[in-house]
Amino acid sequence: MYGVEFWKGNLVRLSDKISEEKIFLPVFFEELKAVGLDKYFDFPECKEPLVWVEDKKGAYLSYYYSGELLAKVKKPSGFFGKPKVVYVSKSVKELKPIDIEELTEVNRPFLQKLEEEAKEYIKEKEEEFKKKTSFVMVSYSGGKDSQVVLDLVFQVLHVGEFLTLFTDTGMELPPTYEVVEETEEFYRKKNPEFGIKRAKNPKETIKLWKEFGPPSRMLRWCCSVYKIAPQLRYLEEEAKKEGKRLTSVLTYEGTRADESQKRSTFERTSPGQKVFKEINVRPILHWNSLEVFLYILTKKLPLNKLYRYGFRRVGCGVCPFASPWSEFLLWNFFKEKIKDFVEVVLNYAENMGVKGEEEKKEYLRKGLWKERSGGLGLDTDVKVEVLEALTEVSAVVENHRENFLEWLKVLGTVEVLENSESIKGEVFIENRPVPFELKKRDKGFEVTFKNLDSDQKLRKRLRGVINKSAFCVHCVGCEVECPFGALTTYPKVKVKTDSCTYCGKCIDFIDAGCYVAKSFTIHIAGGSGKKAMKRKRGQGINRYFTFGLRESWLEGFLNSQGNWFKENSLGPEQRKAFVNFLKDAELINEKKEPTELLQLLTKLKEKDSSLVWQVVWVNLCLNSGLFNWYSKRVPWGKEFSKEELIEKLVEEASLGKRTARNAINSLTNT
Numbered sequence: 001m002y003g004v005e006f007w008k009g010n011l012v013r014l015s016d017k018i019s020e021e022k023i024f025l026p027v028f029f030e031e032l033k034a035v036g037l038d039k040y041f042d043f044p045e046c047k048e049p050l051v052w053v054e055d056k057k058g059a060y061l062s063y064y065y066s067g068e069l070l071a072k073v074k075k076p077s078g079f080f081g082k083p084k085v086v087y088v089s090k091s092v093k094e095l096k097p098i099d100i101e102e103l104t105e106v107n108r109p110f111l112q113k114l115e116e117e118a119k120e121y122i123k124e125k126e127e128e129f130k131k132k133t134s135f136v137m138v139s140y141s142g143g144k145d146s147q148v149v150l151d152l153v154f155q156v157l158h159v160g161e162f163l164t165l166f167t168d169t170g171m172e173l174p175p176t177y178e179v180v181e182e183t184e185e186f187y188r189k190k191n192p193e194f195g196i197k198r199a200k201n202p203k204e205t206i207k208l209w210k211e212f213g214p215p216s217r218m219l220r221w222c223c224s225v226y227k228i229a230p231q232l233r234y235l236e237e238e239a240k241k242e243g244k245r246l247t248s249v250l251t252y253e254g255t256r257a258d259e260s261q262k263r264s265t266f267e268r269t270s271p272g273q274k275v276f277k278e279i280n281v282r283p284i285l286h287w288n289s290l291e292v293f294l295y296i297l298t299k300k301l302p303l304n305k306l307y308r309y310g311f312r313r314v315g316c317g318v319c320p321f322a323s324p325w326s327e328f329l330l331w332n333f334f335k336e337k338i339k340d341f342v343e344v345v346l347n348y349a350e351n352m353g354v355k356g357e358e359e360k361k362e363y364l365r366k367g368l369w370k371e372r373s374g375g376l377g378l379d380t381d382v383k384v385e386v387l388e389a390l391t392e393v394s395a396v397v398e399n400h401r402e403n404f405l406e407w408l409k410v411l412g413t414v415e416v417l418e419n420s421e422s423i424k425g426e427v428f429i430e431n432r433p434v435p436f437e438l439k440k441r442d443k444g445f446e447v448t449f450k451n452l453d454s455d456q457k458l459r460k461r462l463r464g465v466i467n468k469s470a471f472c473v474h475c476v477g478c479e480v481e482c483p484f485g486a487l488t489t490y491p492k493v494k495v496k497t498d499s500c501t502y503c504g505k506c507i508d509f510i511d512a513g514c515y516v517a518k519s520f521t522i523h524i525a526g527g528s529g530k531k532a533m534k535r536k537r538g539q540g541i542n543r544y545f546t547f548g549l550r551e552s553w554l555e556g557f558l559n560s561q562g563n564w565f566k567e568n569s570l571g572p573e574q575r576k577a578f579v580n581f582l583k584d585a586e587l588i589n590e591k592k593e594p595t596e597l598l599q600l601l602t603k604l605k606e607k608d609s610s611l612v613w614q615v616v617w618v619n620l621c622l623n624s625g626l627f628n629w630y631s632k633r634v635p636w637g638k639e640f641s642k643e644e645l646i647e648k649l650v651e652e653a654s655l656g657k658r659t660a661r662n663a664i665n666s667l668t669n670t
Contacts, residue, residue, distance in 0.1 A: 001258075001288050002110055006067035010096070011103055012052060014110035014291065023258075023290050024052040026098070026297065027063060031310035034332055035061070035073045035083040041095050048097035049297075055312060065092055078324035078365045079331045079342075104298040111295055115152065118283040122156045122252065125269060125281045133250045133279065134239055136162040139231075140183075140196060142176040142304050143314035144292050145254025147183070149283055151301055153252050159193045162252075165234065166196050169226035170205025171316035171341065173334055175305035182302040199234035201226055201476060202490050209344045211473045212519045216372035217320045221515045225477045226316075232277065232480040245485075248277050255282045258289065259313070309333050318342060320370040327367075345369045351377040375520035382520070383444075384470045386463055388635040393459055394448040395466045396441070402493050404438065404445060404469040409495040410487065411461055412502050429458065429502070456644055460651060461504055464513020468493075471516040478506045478514065511651045521652070541626055541655065546662045547577040548669025549585075554616070557582070558602050565592065577666075584624040585616045626663050629653065642668060 003018030012024055026049035032038060043050050051070055054062045061073045061083075072087035126136060138153050140146045153162060166180050180196060187194040201208070208225060209215075215222040232246075239246040251272075257264045268285045272278030284292065289312075296303050306314050310329050315322075317330060318341040330338055342364065349363045363369065383398040397404075408414050411429050418424040423438040439446045449462055468478075472493060479489040486499035487506055507513040512521060557564045557578075570578060582588045587598040597619075601612045620627040633652060634640065640648070642664055649660040 001286050002291065004290055006064070007106055009102070010051070010066045010098055011106055012290070013106045014294070016110070022054060023288050024054055024064065025289055025312070026293050027051045027053045027310075028308040030305075030308045032063075032095075034310055034329065036085055037063070037071055037073070037088075040071065040085070040088045042093060043095035044097065046097045048100055050095045050097060060086070065089075065095060068092075070095075075325050076328040078327040078367060080361055080365050081324065081328050083328070100297055100300075103294070107294050107298065111291070111298060114284075114287060114291060115295070118152050119156050121268070122153055122281070122283050126157060126161075126250065129250045129279055130161075133248045134244060134246050135235060136250045137235075137252070138162060138164045139251050139253040140164050140166045140180075141254070141314065142166065142172070142179045142183075143254065144289075144296060144304065144307060145256055145284060147179075147254075147301055147303070148287075148292050148295050149252050149254045150183070150187075151295075151299065152283055154187060154190075154194075159191045163238075164194075164196045165231060166198050167227050167231045168198055168200040169222070169316050170200065171222075171226070171318065173306060173317050173330075173337060175309075176314060179302050179304040186302050197234065199230040201230045203473075203475065206340045206344070208473070208475060209341060212475075212516055213375065213378040214341075214345050214348055214369055214372065215320055217370050218373040219519050220320075221475075221477070221519060222316070225475045225515060229476045229480045233476060235277075236480075236485060246277060248279055250281065251278045252281050252283060254284060255280070256287055256289075256292075257285050318345070320367075324367075348372070348377050351379065378520055380520060382470050384466060384517075386466060388459065388633075388638070390635060390638050391452050392448055392450050393452060393462050394446070395463075396444070396446050397466065397470045398441070398444040400444050400470045402469045402472040404447065404465070406493050406495060407465050407469045407472075408436075409497055410500060410502065410504070410506055411465060413497070434458075454638070454644075456647060461507050461513070464507035467512050467514045467517035468507070471514050471520065473516055475515060478509065481505045481509045541653070541663045542659060542666075543580040544577040544626070544663075544666035545573045546665040546669070547574055548666055549578070549581045549616070549620075550669070553578050553581075554612075555605075557587075558605050558612075562594065581620070584627075585619045586623065587616075626667060630667055 002014035002016055004012050004022060004024055005015050005018055007013040028049050029038075029043055029045050031053075032041070032043065032050065050065075052064045054064065056062075059075055061075060063070045063073070068089065068091070069087070070089050070092060071085060074084040074086055075081075076083045130136060136157070138146070138150050140150055150164060168177075184194070184196045205226065212221055212225075213219075235249060236246050255263055255266060257266065266282065266285065268283075269279070269281050272280055293307075295301075304314050311326055312323075313326070317334065317338045319326075322330070345364060346360050348369060349360050354360050354363045381399045382401070384395060385397075386393065386395045388394075405414060405416075405423075408427055411427055412434075413428045414425060415428070416423055416425040421439070424435070425438075426433040426435050428434075434452070435450045437448050437450075447466065452459065472489065474490045474492070476490050479487050481487075482500075482505060483503070484499045484501060486496040486501075488494045488496075510518055512518040553570070553574075556568065560567070568575065579588070579592065583590065586595055587601070588594055597615070601615060605612050617627075621631040622628065629649065629652070633648070634645070645664045645667070646657065646660045649655060649664060650657055653660070655663070
C-alpha cells in the first residue's frame with residue numbers, strides 16, 4: 001500500500017516515499033451536485049472524475065482541486081438530512097475533468113507492481129489448493145474491490161478454471177444489477193465462454209424482512225440468509241450436477257484491511273470466516289481505496305455508478321451498518337427503491353411505541369432500529385412456552401409452522417410406539433432412548449421429553465428442535481450448515497435419515513437453534529423503541545455492576561432512618577448498584593424518595609426479618625429482568641453451576657458471555 005501526493009495539475013500520484021495515511025478518492029459530478037457544490041462551481045456532466053475527496057470518519061468532507069482545498073461540506077445526518085457547505089474556495093470557478101491518460105501515466109509503475117504481485121499470489125494459491133477443492137470461485141458483488149479481483153483472476157486463470165458468482169440479496173440498488181450485466185458483457189468480448197452465475201434465496205426478500213423483523217447490528221440474520229446460504233446452495237447444486245460432493249471452495253474475494261478494524265486482522269489466506277467450506281484468498285487485502293479506484297480508472301473497467309453518486313461502499317440498500325452519509329444518498333437517489341424496507345422499519349418503530357410521523361422519521365434518522373436485539377415490537381401468532389423440570393423438558397406451542405416429528409429426526413432415530421390420542425415414542429440420541437409424548441392441541445401441540453439428566457447440551461438441542469418446528473419460515477439458513485446435505489428446508493423441511501449423522505450443526509450454529517426464533521426472543525432488558533430515544537446508562541441487565549444485594553447493605557439502609565444517601569460506606573459503583581436494587585425492590589422511587597413499602601418494612605424488620613427479604617425478593621422478581629428470568633426460566637429443585645447459568649442466560653437472552661457473567665455474578669452474590 002502506497003502513500004499519495006498531489007501531482008501536476010489536478011492529478012494524484014502514488015508514492016513509496018510518503019508515510020502519511022491520507023487517502024483521496026475520485027469524485028464525479030453526481031456527488032458534487034448532491035452536496036450542493038453546483039451552486040458554487042461550473043463543471044461538465046462528464047464521465048471522468050472532477051475533483052478528489054478526503055473522506056474521514058468525522059463530520060466533514062474535504063474536496064480538493066489541483067492540490068488545494070476546494071470546499072468543505074458537513075455531512076448530512078442520515079435519512080432526511082441535508083449537507084451543509086461550510087467553506088468554498090474563491091480562487092476557482094470552473095472545474096475541468098481529470099485527464100485519465102495522464103493519471104495512468106504517472107501511476108503506471110506503482111500500479112504495475114501491485115498488479116503483478118497480486119497476480120502471482122493468485123496463481124500461487126490456485127496451484128496450492130486447486131486439487132483440494134471442489135471449485136475455484138471469484139465472489140463478485142458489483143463493488144469496486146471485487147471488480148478488481150475479478151479482473152486479476154481473469155488475467156491469471158483460464159475462464160474454464162473458475163466460476164464467477166454474484167449473490168443477489170434482493171436488496172441491491174439498480175446500479176449494482178447494471179454493473180453485473182455490463183461486466184459480463186465486458187469480459188465476454190474478451191472470452192465468449194465467460195459468464196457470471198447468480199445465486200439468490202428462493203424466498204422474496206421483503207417477505208423475509210417481515211417474517212424475521214428488520215435486521216440489526218446484533219441480529220445479523222440477513223448476511224447468513226441472503227448471502228451465505230444462497231451461495232452454498234448454488235455450489236451444492238453445481239457439485240451434484242458434476243457428480244461430486246462439495247468439500248471446499250477456493251474463493252477469491254475483494255476484502256481489504258483498511259475497510260474496518262475487524263478486517264485489518266484478517267490473514268491474506270484463511271479458512272472461511274463465516275463458511276466452513278471456503279478457503280478465502282484476498283489478493284488485494286493490503287491495497288487502499290485509492291489504489292483500487294486508480295486500477296479501475298486506468299484499466300477502463302466497469303464501475304458501479306453508486307460510486308459516482310458518492311457511495312464509498314456498495315452493498316444492500318437499507319443496512320444496519322450503513323453510515324449516515326450512505327443513508328442520505330439512499331434517500332436522495334433511491335427513495336422509491338427502498339420504500340418497502342423503510343416501511344418495515346417504521347412499522348416496527350410504531351410497535352415499539354414511537355407514534356407520529358415526525359417522531360418515526362426521527363427514529364429512522366437516528367438509526368435506533370439498528371439496536372434491535374430481540375422480538376419486542378414484532379408481530380407473530382407463534383407462541384412457545386418451554387418448561388424445564390429436574391428430569392423433563394416440556395413445551396406448549398401454538399400456530400407452529402413445521403412438522404415437529406420431521407425436525408426431531410435431526411437429533412436421532414425416531415420410533416413411534418403408540419399413535420392414538422397422543423403420540424408416544426422415543427428418539428435415540430447417542431444410543432440413549434429419550435421418551436417423548438406429543439399431544440395435539442387446538443392451535444398447536446404439547447410435547448414432553450422424559451428421563452432427562454442435567455446434560456445442558458441435550459436440553460439446548462431439544463429446545464432448538466421445538467423452536468425450529470414453531471418458527472421455521474424455510475429461510476434455508478440452517479440447511480447449509482449440514483455438512484452432508486441431509487437437510488432440505490425449502491419449500492418444506494425434509495431430513496434424509498440415511499445421510500444425517502445427528503451432528504447437531506443445524507441447531508448449534510445459533511442460540512435458540514433457529515434464526516427466526518432468535519430474532520423473536522424477548523430480552524430481559526434494553527429495547528430499541530421510544531424508550532431507547534431517551535435511554536440512560538444503567539437501565540440494562542448489568543445495572544447491578546456484578547454486585548449482589550448484600551444483607552449488610554439492606555440492614556444499613558433500613559437502620560439509617562433516612563440518612564443513608566448522606567452517610568454510607570459504599571464505593572461509587574457499589575452505591576449505583578444498590579440504588580438500582582432499591583428501585584427494583586420498590587423501596588425508593590425514581591427520585592430516590594422513600595416509598596410506603598419502605599416504611600412498612602422498616603417497622604417489620606425487628607419482628608420478622610425473613611419476611612422483609614421475602615418481600616424484597618418478590619419485587620425483584622417482578623421488576624428486575626435478571627431476577628424475573630431466574631424465577632421463570634431456572635427449574636426449581638435442579639442444581640446449576642455458575643457456568644451453566646451463564647450459558648443458559650447467553651442462549652435465552654442473546655447476550656455476550658461477559659455481560660451474562662456479570663449478571664450471574666450479581667445474582668449469585670445476592
